[in-house]
Amino acid sequence: MIARKSPMEPSTPTLPHIQLPAEQGRRAGASAAPALPGDDFQDSDQQKPRILHLGLDWGTARTVMIASWAGETTPVHNETLPTLVGYAKDGIVENLLPGNPEVLFAQDAVRHRLHLKMAQPVVNGMMGDAKAARLFAEHLRERLPHGDHVQIRAVVGIPCGCDAQAREDFREALDSLVDGCILIPKPFLAAIGARQNPPPADVNYVDPIRNSLLVDLGAGATDVCVIQGCYPSAVEQIHICGGGDALDEHLQAGLQAAYPDIQISPLKLRELKEQSAWAGTPEARPIAELFVRGRLQRVDMTQIMGDSCHRFLEKIAQAMIQLIGSADVETAPELISNILLTGGGSKIRNICRELERLLHSRGIEQAKVRLLGEAVEGYVAVGALKASQQARENQWQLSLK
Numbered sequence: 001m002i003a004r005k006s007p008m009e010p011s012t013p014t015l016p017h018i019q020l021p022a023e024q025g026r027r028a029g030a031s032a033a034p035a036l037p038g039d040d041f042q043d044s045d046q047q048k049p050r051i052l053h054l055g056l057d058w059g060t061a062r063t064v065m066i067a068s069w070a071g072e073t074t075p076v077h078n079e080t081l082p083t084l085v086g087y088a089k090d091g092i093v094e095n096l097l098p099g100n101p102e103v104l105f106a107q108d109a110v111r112h113r114l115h116l117k118m119a120q121p122v123v124n125g126m127m128g129d130a131k132a133a134r135l136f137a138e139h140l141r142e143r144l145p146h147g148d149h150v151q152i153r154a155v156v157g158i159p160c161g162c163d164a165q166a167r168e169d170f171r172e173a174l175d176s177l178v179d180g181c182i183l184i185p186k187p188f189l190a191a192i193g194a195r196q197n198p199p200p201a202d203v204n205y206v207d208p209i210r211n212s213l214l215v216d217l218g219a220g221a222t223d224v225c226v227i228q229g230c231y232p233s234a235v236e237q238i239h240i241c242g243g244g245d246a247l248d249e250h251l252q253a254g255l256q257a258a259y260p261d262i263q264i265s266p267l268k269l270r271e272l273k274e275q276s277a278w279a280g281t282p283e284a285r286p287i288a289e290l291f292v293r294g295r296l297q298r299v300d301m302t303q304i305m306g307d308s309c310h311r312f313l314e315k316i317a318q319a320m321i322q323l324i325g326s327a328d329v330e331t332a333p334e335l336i337s338n339i340l341l342t343g344g345g346s347k348i349r350n351i352c353r354e355l356e357r358l359l360h361s362r363g364i365e366q367a368k369v370r371l372l373g374e375a376v377e378g379y380v381a382v383g384a385l386k387a388s389q390q391a392r393e394n395q396w397q398l399s400l401k
């Protein structure tokens with residue numbers, strides 16, 4: 001198991017660029033970093049443990065892992081995979097699933113979903129099905145360079161506003177994957193990931209860590225966070241339970257209300273949303289060809305898509321207004337001119353302009369919203385790897401296994 005913090009822990013020293021709170025420190029009573037398996041090897045013939053740094057964004061829909069060996073910057077592993085576990089259904093014909101496995105993961109689970117009972121390790125950004133999470137973590141470990149002499153140190157993105165129990169759930173799920181971990185809210189990691197160090201010559205470049213309001217729009221949740229140079233406090237973070245999946249559910253309900261006999265799978269609905277989700281007034285009316293009472297019919301999605309996106313953005317705007325309202329008056333003007341979006345949901349067309357419009361209409365007239373950068377699905381894991389490479393020995397919560 002991974003060691004828990006103690007209230008008696010000394011405060012944590014700062015990272016070169018990232019300040020972590022005291023709770024990320026070493027385990028209780030330890031006057032020096034605890035020995036890791038393999039630390040006692042003196043014989044030069046014996047293989048010394050090799051530390052693999054891992055940046056992990058374990059999301060509701062997809063997991064991103066980027067890893068590099070300690071002391072090296074070139075990643076040895078960089079992978080994005082669906083966060084899914086599928087158990088073989090009882091009584092399926094032999095060899096229907098290649099090799100007759102009991103459990104399949106990620107793309108394999110998607111490919112064979114017809115013959116599997118699916119389980120979601122992560123739900124609404126938080127740890128969901130504990131057994132599926134443990135199995136998925138084991139699967140991730142197998143995909144990384146591993147072996148007796150490899151120790152995996154992971155910085156892991158967690159949703160905003162995680163309480164002690166939610167953190168504990170993450171640590172437990174990570175136990176079979178890592179030998180040491182540090183948990184950090186995802187928007188903070190995204191800002192570290194997008195940060196350019198040294199800053200570029202471009203006069204328009206704004207350091208996202210300096211003073212920004214960062215929003216990570218995921219599948220299961222939307223995390224909104226004030227970032228002002230150091231690890232965000234609890235009052236600077238809002239977790240909205242619901243992201244792209246909730247938008248899909250709302251679309252489904254809207255379609256069902258307008259066309260009670262409509263037949264559409266969740267997968268098709270998501271595809272449709274990703275092709276045509278538009279915030280505000282769309283440039284062209286989105287028309288979908290869908291089965292209604294067994295017949296293909298052209299369905300005008302403008303109203304339904306518009307209502308769903310508007311509802312979604314209203315919640316995000318409200319969370320932004322709450323955080324802006326509690327920010328220091330000195331720092332608020334710069335904060336509102338630096339609102340940054342990332343995550344898959346930030347691909348909704350026109351989302352920046354529409355959020356700006358909503359904020360302006362609520363009296364926040366200087367609000368400026370833009371994307372954190374083009375690589376919307378990668379910044380959390382990149383930031384997590386950077387943080388892992390920079391963490392000090394006594395900042396790791398080490399596994400006691």
Ligand SMILES: Nc1ncnc2c1ncn2[C@@H]1O[C@H](COP(=O)(O)OP(=O)(O)OP(=O)(O)O)[C@@H](O)[C@H]1O
Binds near residue numbers: 058124125126
């Ligand atoms: N073009 C698009 N338009 C609208 N939504 C999109 C688009 N592309 C992806 N999405 C949505 O983004 C969501 C996935 O985002 P992301 O990969 O950031 O989630 P996640 O990190 O797995 O989830 P979470 O952070 O909530 O745990 C899905 O709901 C997906 O449908």
Ligand SMILES: [Mg+2]
Binds near residue numbers: 218343
């Ligand atoms: Mg995410």
